Amino acid sequence: MEFLLENILNLIGFIVGIIIGVFAYVGYKNTGSPVLFRLTIAFIAIGIGFGIIWGGYVIDDVFLQEGKINRGLQALGLGIQTIGYFFIAFSHTIKSFFPKSRYFRSVGILPLFLLSAMNIEHIIRSFSFILLVYGAIETFVSFLEGKQKGTLAVGTGLGLLAFGEFIAWYSLVFPESILYSISILLKISGLISLFLPISRLPLRKIKFDGLDDADGK
Amino acid sequence: MGIYRKQIEIVGDILYAAEELTIDHNGASITNLIQKANISHSRISKILTNLVSQGLLEQVDSKRACKYRISMTGKDFLKEYRTFSEFTDNFGLTI
Numbered sequence: 001m002e003f004l005l006e007n008i009l010n011l012i013g014f015i016v017g018i019i020i021g022v023f024a025y026v027g028y029k030n031t032g033s034p035v036l037f038r039l040t041i042a043f044i045a046i047g048i049g050f051g052i053i054w055g056g057y058v059i060d061d062v063f064l065q066e067g068k069i070n071r072g073l074q075a076l077g078l079g080i081q082t083i084g085y086f087f088i089a090f091s092h093t094i095k096s097f098f099p100k101s102r103y104f105r106s107v108g109i110l111p112l113f114l115l116s117a118m119n120i121e122h123i124i125r126s127f128s129f130i131l132l133v134y135g136a137i138e139t140f141v142s143f144l145e146g147k148q149k150g151t152l153a154v155g156t157g158l159g160l161l162a163f164g165e166f167i168a169w170y171s172l173v174f175p176e177s178i179l180y181s182i183s184i185l186l187k188i189s190g191l192i193s194l195f196l197p198i199s200r201l202p203l204r205k206i207k208f209d210g211l212d213d214a215d216g217k
Numbered sequence: 218m219g220i221y222r223k224q225i226e227i228v229g230d231i232l233y234a235a236e237e238l239t240i241d242h243n244g245a246s247i248t249n250l251i252q253k254a255n256i257s258h259s260r261i262s263k264i265l266t267n268l269v270s271q272g273l274l275e276q277v278d279s280k281r282a283c284k285y286r287i288s289m290t291g292k293d294f295l296k297e298y299r300t301f302s303e304f305t306d307n308f309g310l311t312i
Contacts, residue, residue: 030298035305092309153307
């Protein structure tokens, strides 16, 4: 059951992450907005992270048949996802603390992990939790200012992902319990909530050659 | 505390102003655009030159003053700008 839920979660995460990432990239190409560039990195990373873990499950299901994913592969997928969550949190940090600084807008800091695969997984999960909570809080604050339904849906999505991550972390204390399945369901709900406002926006591509010169970038 | 607009937001505001003013009139004057987009004369001149050279705005011949009208490309850009502005708004961010 958990194996199936993990497969569904990671497949949904992969699809949602890549779709939102591509949408943000189209926006970045058309407008040159650095915010959209950071969202592109964030969601492509989230999508790839989920995709790697999904691939790990598929490899195990088809070839290895051990009933569990390779720890290193899982740590790699979670690490890439965390980079994505970091970029979402980073965009909010820039908005909140560096509203005018061009330097801080352009600089990104990538976290580096040099520990064993098991330790890395726990550390990454806790980092993901903190970044998701931060992103959710900032999004909810923006919702209170703008009262837009889409912002509420994204904030709820990030909040559910954070809560799912917390339950997954907590399930280490009670292995083989229903907690892990609950965490997966929470994460699936979070990803769907994250995708809802984006699904309403039309996706098409128009090129504006040399627009960057026009807006002074 | 005042909120500073980004360059892309200023471009969006100018195009929006030009679109609104083009509906009723045969192009918008610089004064109209300054008032509608809330931007200084010294700043708008440079941006208008760039927007015309990029094909987002069209310069309309007028006997009394230089007027500007939003082009089809400009309308498409404005539509895209609004879409992606809404996209970033959903994340609690500004484009």
